[in-house]
Amino acid sequence: MDGMTAEDKAHTVRQFIQALPFSRALRMQVEAFGKGVAVISMPYDARLVGDPTTGIIHGGAVSALMDTCGGAAVMSHPDAPAGTATIDLRIDYMRPAAPGQRIRARAECYHMTRSVAFVRAQAFDETPDRPVAAATGAFTIERMTSGQPAP
Amino acid sequence: MSPPRPDPEHLVRRRRDAALSALVDAVPYIAMMGISFDRRGDELTAVLTYDDKLIGNPLLPALHGGATASFMETAAIMELSFQILWNGIETGQIKADALTPQTLPRLPKTIDFTIDYLRSGLPRDAYARAWVNRSGRRYASVHVEAWQDHHDRLIAQATGHFLMPGPRG
Numbered sequence: 001m002d003g004m005t006a007e008d009k010a011h012t013v014r015q016f017i018q019a020l021p022f023s024r025a026l027r028m029q030v031e032a033f034g035k036g037v038a039v040i041s042m043p044y045d046a047r048l049v050g051d052p053t054t055g056i057i058h059g060g061a062v063s064a065l066m067d068t069c070g071g072a073a074v075m076s077h078p079d080a081p082a083g084t085a086t087i088d089l090r091i092d093y094m095r096p097a098a099p100g101q102r103i104r105a106r107a108e109c110y111h112m113t114r115s116v117a118f119v120r121a122q123a124f125d126e127t128p129d130r131p132v133a134a135a136t137g138a139f140t141i142e143r144m145t146s147g148q149p150a151p
Numbered sequence: 152m153s154p155p156r157p158d159p160e161h162l163v164r165r166r167r168d169a170a171l172s173a174l175v176d177a178v179p180y181i182a183m184m185g186i187s188f189d190r191r192g193d194e195l196t197a198v199l200t201y202d203d204k205l206i207g208n209p210l211l212p213a214l215h216g217g218a219t220a221s222f223m224e225t226a227a228i229m230e231l232s233f234q235i236l237w238n239g240i241e242t243g244q245i246k247a248d249a250l251t252p253q254t255l256p257r258l259p260k261t262i263d264f265t266i267d268y269l270r271s272g273l274p275r276d277a278y279a280r281a282w283v284n285r286s287g288r289r290y291a292s293v294h295v296e297a298w299q300d301h302h303d304r305l306i307a308q309a310t311g312h313f314l315m316p317g318p319r320g
Contacts, residue, residue: 022215025183025204047183050228052252058180059261060224064217071216083208086216090265 010034010076017072026064030072036109038072040065044100055099059133063091065105066121066135073107074117074139083142084117090136097132101125107135115141166247170240171195173250174232178225184218186225193237197226197279206274214272214306219297223279223309224264227293230281231259231313257316259291264311272306273299289315 004012014033017023017040026048032039042048042065050058067086074084097103107121116138123133157163171190175181184205189196199205199222207215235256239245279297286292295309296302 020215021204021206021209022218023207026217047179049179051258052177052179053257058178058221058225059264060184060217060221061180063220063224063264063266064215067215067217067220085213085271086266086268088265088267089216089220090263091220092263093261096260 006080009080013075014072017068017075020068022064023068026061028065028068031104032106033072033076036073036077036112037106038069038076039104039106040069040072041102041104043102049099054096056096057099057103059091059093062093062097062103062123062133063089065103066091066107066123066133067137069105069107070109070119070121070135070137071139073109073119073121074112074141077109077112077117079112079141081117081141082144084139085142087116087138087140092134093132094134095130095132097123097125098127103132109139112141114143117141166240167237169247170236170245170250171233173247173255174229174236177252177255180221181225184221184225186222188229193233195226195230195233195281197222197229197281199277199279201275201277203274211271212274214274214277216266216268219268219272219277219307220264220266220309222277223266223281223295223297223307224261224311226279226297227264227281227295227309227311227313228259228261231283231286231291231293231315232256234283234286235259235316259313259315262290262312262314264309266307266309268307270304270306272297275299277306278302286315291315 048061105123111118121135205218
């Protein structure tokens with residue numbers, strides 16, 4: 001991305017995250033992106049229901065949102081990695097998300113080494129201050145040197 | 152007195168398959184993901200049929216980590232649920248043909264789920280097996296393995312804890 005400003009690059013990466021096929025299938029929207037913090041939301045959708053008797057969204061869909069948001073937080077870090085992949089992710093489900101409500105995740109990349117990024121995240125429905133889920137994870141850092149991944 | 156004659160094979164197969172489909176067909180997210188289950192006796196293998204929408208990074212391309220996570224969590228919940236249902240079906244307490252979402256045992260609730268991503272998922276079908284390491288009255292611990300071409304080359308492994316459903320009512 002030679003000749004691109006930091007803002008241009010952030011915009012491109014943000015578009016790229018929103019365009020990932022699985023992110024699109026879950027209709028994720030990048031709401032904030034920068035300085036190691038990302039906010040991504042996902043609308044309620046009957047196709048994502050995990051328990052038909054309650055209409056509650058499947059935990060797996062929340063995991064997918066957390067994973068995407070964690071990766072986005074890493075990509076938004078000022079050290080600007082060329083790419084990232086999840087090494088591990090732990091998700092705690094505190095309470096079911098209210099049926100009909102949008103779920104919004106906020107992830108923060110709170111530490112980055114040459115090769116690893118550490119992330120924590122929380123997800124909320126439309127009730128603030130009572131998270132539906134929390135996550136912690138480690139992500140890889142891929143670096144580019146003249147178009148080639150760094151050794 | 153001689154023991155009772157075992158039920159004919161087609162009846163046994165039908166009630167077990169009916170119980171499994173009642174569980175699986177009730178969950179919209181399983182259909183959306185394109186997950187199905189292969190049953191051998193009480194053993195289930197979850198199958199994630201490849202679809203372009205499961206891709207994360209299209210440049211590689213690789214399965215989205217969130218798709219892999221969803222697949223494995225589904226495999227764990229179905230393994231637990233099918234074990235709960237199995238006893239009821241085999242003892243005749245639950246009539247498999249009459250199962251609806253309202254009469255099915257309630258689903259276990261995920262407390263936490265931890266995934267190790269070991270290899271990137273290729274754009275092809277994936278498989279998962281879940282093992283219930285411990286299942287008490289209230290809590291269960293389940294381990295899941297996911298792979299594609301070779302079972303000994305896992306793409307991910309996961310451990311989750313689940314809150315077991317209380318009696319319906």
